[in-house]
Every structure is written in structure tokens, then in C-alpha cells.
Amino acid sequence: MTEGGRESESDRRKRPAVPPPAKAAADSPSMHNLLQELQQLRDANQALEQKLVERDAVERALRENEARYRLLAERISDMISWHDSEGRYRYASPNSRELTGYNPEELVGQSAFARIHPDDIPTVQASHERTLRGEVTGPVAFRKRHRDGSYRWVEVTVRPVFEESSGELKEILCLTRDITERREAEQNLRLIQSAVNQVEEAVLITEAELDRPGPRIVYANPAFTRMSGYTAEEVIGRTPRILQGPRTSRAVLDQLRHQLSRGEPFAGETMNYRKDGSEYMLNWHIAPVRDESGRITHWVSIQRDVTQEKKAEQLARQRQAELAHVGRLSTMGEMASELAHELNQPLAAIANYVQGAKRRLGESRMGQDDLRTVFDRIAGQADRAGQIIRRLRRFVRKREPQRSTVNVNRLVRDVIELIEPEIRHQSVQMQLDLADALPAVAVDAVQIEQVILNLVRNAVEAMEQTPTEARRLRVVSQAEDAKAVVVRVIDHGPGIPEHQLSHIFEPFFTTKQRGMGMGLPISLSITEAHGGRLESRRDVEGGMDFRLVIPAANDDTPSDAGMSAAPTR
Ligand code: ADP
Numbered sequence: 001m002t003e004g005g006r007e008s009e010s011d012r013r014k015r016p017a018v019p020p021p022a023k024a025a026a027d028s029p030s031m032h033n034l035l036q037e038l039q040q041l042r043d044a045n046q047a048l049e050q051k052l053v054e055r056d057a058v059e060r061a062l063r064e065n066e067a068r069y070r071l072l073a074e075r076i077s078d079m080i081s082w083h084d085s086e087g088r089y090r091y092a093s094p095n096s097r098e099l100t101g102y103n104p105e106e107l108v109g110q111s112a113f114a115r116i117h118p119d120d121i122p123t124v125q126a127s128h129e130r131t132l133r134g135e136v137t138g139p140v141a142f143r144k145r146h147r148d149g150s151y152r153w154v155e156v157t158v159r160p161v162f163e164e165s166s167g168e169l170k171e172i173l174c175l176t177r178d179i180t181e182r183r184e185a186e187q188n189l190r191l192i193q194s195a196v197n198q199v200e201e202a203v204l205i206t207e208a209e210l211d212r213p214g215p216r217i218v219y220a221n222p223a224f225t226r227m228s229g230y231t232a233e234e235v236i237g238r239t240p241r242i243l244q245g246p247r248t249s250r251a252v253l254d255q256l257r258h259q260l261s262r263g264e265p266f267a268g269e270t271m272n273y274r275k276d277g278s279e280y281m282l283n284w285h286i287a288p289v290r291d292e293s294g295r296i297t298h299w300v301s302i303q304r305d306v307t308q309e310k311k312a313e314q315l316a317r318q319r320q321a322e323l324a325h326v327g328r329l330s331t332m333g334e335m336a337s338e339l340a341h342e343l344n345q346p347l348a349a350i351a352n353y354v355q356g357a358k359r360r361l362g363e364s365r366m367g368q369d370d371l372r373t374v375f376d377r378i379a380g381q382a383d384r385a386g387q388i389i390r391r392l393r394r395f396v397r398k399r400e401p402q403r404s405t406v407n408v409n410r411l412v413r414d415v416i417e418l419i420e421p422e423i424r425h426q427s428v429q430m431q432l433d434l435a436d437a438l439p440a441v442a443v444d445a446v447q448i449e450q451v452i453l454n455l456v457r458n459a460v461e462a463m464e465q466t467p468t469e470a471r472r473l474r475v476v477s478q479a480e481d482a483k484a485v486v487v488r489v490i491d492h493g494p495g496i497p498e499h500q501l502s503h504i505f506e507p508f509f510t511t512k513q514r515g516m517g518m519g520l521p522i523s524l525s526i527t528e529a530h531g532g533r534l535e536s537r538r539d540v541e542g543g544m545d546f547r548l549v550i551p552a553a554n555d556d557t558p559s560d561a562g563m564s565a566a567p568t569r
Helices: 009-014 023-027 029-075 096-100 118-132 180-198 222-228 250-261 307-362 368-396 408-425 445-462 519-529
Strands: 079-083 089-092 137-145 151-162 169-178 202-207 217-220 266-273 279-290 296-305 404-406 429-434 441-443 472-480 484-490 533-538 544-551
Touching: 079 096, 096 169, 118 137, 118 151, 151 180, 202 222, 222 296, 250 266, 250 279, 279 307, 307 368, 307 408, 307 445, 307 519, 368 408, 368 445, 404 408, 408 429, 408 445, 408 472, 408 484, 441 445, 441 544, 445 472, 445 484, 445 519, 445 544, 519 533, 519 544
Parallel strands: 429 472
Antiparallel strands: 079 089, 079 169, 137 151, 151 169, 202 217, 202 296, 266 279, 279 296, 404 441, 472 484, 484 544, 533 544
């Protein structure tokens, strides 16, 4: 607003009330003069007043600007600084304390190029040269030593200010920001990324969407490309469904979905398909990735191709089963004479009954009832012979290992029946202590029977030199914390000397003249294949106490305390 300009509304409001000249005095010349004078005075007053108002406004604006500037300089975390053309501080905003460790007053006069990390000096110099040429530069990042001795990463934007008249560099304005944390976060991120890129395992990150079209892939590392044949570009934006095929287990996928929908991690194994269509067995762990609010935004899965491992496991299982089979054949070979003897008994009995019946028929001393009795006896003996042969066949038959849920007591009884002739022949007193309520076990019944048979035969053989009346054998079954079942075979033989104890599970270790030394190694390998333990201890009474420990079947496996090993027969 200029002096001659139009009054603004506020000016009018602010103007002090100067009384208008009195109408009655207007005609008198002296009054006219007075009026004129008054008019002039009023105009001058108004002009003066106008100037005053303006000065106030300027002062107020200045004060406001200053306050705003101070507020800005104090509020923003960036440091504002002015430098002379040589780079010396003329002014620094108060936050120089946090950034440099120095108060603004201490910085004034110091060079802005002091305390720069030696490796970063060339970067800063290059930027300064551009400033001198008149360019606005930055942000330029470099390390600057804080008063506490640590280097901080800073980012500086520089604006040169030139003299209007001479065009000479007058001042340099700098805006400095501490980016140490950001830099560290970036470095961490780079580290994580390069680690993920280099790990052996395939890593796949997907969105957290579970409904159709499914979770879209947002990241795949190079190991994933090596494993699947797909490049990251080929899979990003698509769903892991492209890796599935006819032999991918639906059950596993359903379980995965169920687990993920509850926000829980999942580990599983199923068949996957490479880009070229070939199959590979995939083992993967998948876990939710959450944001700060705890919401699941992504899933990260770590994947391993376990095809070779699976093949090796399969081969090892096959070998173990073959070895076990050979072991059974050899055991049966050793037991052949006992078994032949055992088989001979019912056959001899049958022959006897037939002879007797023939004789009595010849003498016409045989009625229908007598004949029926003889036939019943013959049938009974034939049944007995059949049982022996069936047991033998089951034991020597070559077959794939099969697991079923069984009660261990049943297996113990089967074994005792098989070896009973030998026990009888050796005059061994047999004591069976079988626990009533045993947890079920999921095992290959024939293989576990083979282990028990080995232990019992070893026990019987160990007592060959024991006086007949002391030949006592105890077979015990008991539960171990409801998590496992233990079968103990305790004899009254001489036991195993300390120096041999560590060798008994080695193949071909035997102290017997006709021994093979394969019974215990095979038993151990069968036990371990079942996740169990086979332990040997010296019994308090001097003999041996062998313990076969088998883990109980999972809770979700139906229990069958009364069930026999029938499914494998
Ligand atoms: P083998 O019976 O053919 O010798 P094993 O592997 O079954 O093979 O047993 C290895 C050795 O362990 C036996 O030769 C014997 O010295 C010892 N051994 C096993 N069980 C007993 C036992 N109950 N008492 C004493 N020694 C035993």
C-alpha cells in the first residue's frame, strides 16, 4: 500500500478518528484556514500513521520469518550451514550438535573439509569443484568423523550463491543429513540379499494370498533357478502351481494350505516338476513374513531337492531289508535240525495213529466213533505240522518290509513258539513277564521278531555251559514313559567281558566256533531303521540284559492293544 493508493479496509479500520471540521465554522475565513490546516494535519497524520502501520507489518513479518526460519532450522533433522568460498563455516544451525558433536559457535571458522574419511576425499573434492563452477550439487554421500571419533555417513546438498554485481562466489549454502542408519539398513539389506542369492537352498517369496489365483511369486533366488530350470523372471508374478504336476501330493498341499491359513509355518515333502517336465522330490519349509502390525504380507519358503537323498534312503532300506532276509535265512539254517525234529513229531504221531487204526480195522475192533477220534487226532497233528511250516515260511519268505501297528507282546509270543523246541532241548527254564497295557508300535513285525529271536537264541546259547538248574531265561516287556516299548532278554550265562562289549555289534565279531557274528549287527540295523535302540548291559546276577527299545506309534495311529501282527501275514 502506497501513500497515494487506495485505502484498504483494514487501514480504514485502524485509522484513529480525527474529528471532521464543524459545519458551522465553515464560512469563516479564519475557520477555513484552520480547517485547511486541520485537513493538512489530518493528511500528514494519516500518512505518518500509514508508515507506522507498514513498519509494524514489516517488523512483524521479519519476526515471523525469523521465528519460522529458526523453527525450521531446529525442527528439521538436516543441518543448515553457510560457508565462505573456501568452505569455512560462517553459520551452522543448532542441530550441528547431533550431527557433528560441535556447537554452531565452535564450527564457525572451521573448514567444512576437515574430518572427512580419507577414502571419501576424492568424492567431496569432485563435488566441490562442481560447486565452484556454479552447479547445485548433491546429494553427495560421504563419511565424516563425529567429535566422538566415530564416522557418520552424511548426505550433503550444496548450493553456491554468487555476487549479483561481480558474479563472484559469495557464499555456499549446505544442507547436511545424517544417513548412517539408512546406510546401515541398506548395507544390511544388501548383505541379506547377497546371502539369499548365494545360499545352496532355493528361496521363494510369495504374496500371502491363498485364494485363487493363489500366492504370486515375488522373488526367486539363483538356487531356485538351478533346481527348477525356471529363471526368476519366468516365475515372478506366477503362482507355485506351475511347479506342480500329476504326482504332486494333494494331501500335502491341502495340509500346507490349512496350516498357512492359520498363520502357522509348514514343512513338507512332495513331488515337483522342472521347467522341462522332469520330476524332483522337494522338501520345503515355509514361514509367514509379517509387517510391523503383525499382518502376514508374504510367505518365504526354503526348498531343497531331496531326490538323491530319497533314492539313497530307498537303497539303504532295500539293502537293510536284504541283509535282514539273509540273516533270517542263516538263522533258519542254524535252526533247521531243531525244526526238522519238531516237524518230525507230528508226522511220526500221524504215522502212529494210521498204523494203529489199520491194525484195529484189520481186527474189526474199530467202530465209527473210534475212527472219528483217530481222524481228529490226525487232523490235530497235521495242523501242528502245518503251523511249524507256516511259521518257517513266513520267516524265510523274501518280501518288502511292511509296517503295521502291533502289540509287541504278540511278537514275543510268536518268537517263543518258534524257538520253544530249542529252549526245551537245552533244558532252559523260560519266564515271560509281559506288561498288560503296552503302547502299540508301528513296525515290520517279521523284522522285529527277527531281533527278538536273535537275542533269545544268543541267550540260550550263552547258557550252554551253565549248570542245568541255573539255565533261566527271562523275557520282559514294559513301557518306557508311554513313549516307547522295551523288550528285555535276560540270561544267566557268563555275560560278556568288558573288553568285548564294545565289539559285539561289529559285523563278524563272534566268540562261537560256528558263529557268523552277524546276528547283533543285523539286529542293530533293524532296530535303528525303526527309530529304536538296542542296548546291552551286564545283568546284576552275572548274565546279560539286552534291551530292545522301540518308539510307540504316533497318537494318530490307531492303537490295537489286542491286535496281532495279522496285517503282515
Ligand atoms: P553270533 O551269535 O553268530 O556269534 P552275534 O552277533 O549274535 O553273532 O553275537 C556276537 C557275539 O556277542 C557272540 O559271539 C557272543 O560272544 C556275544 N554275545 C551275544 N549275546 C550274548 C549273551 N547273551 N551272552 C554272552 N555273550 C553274548
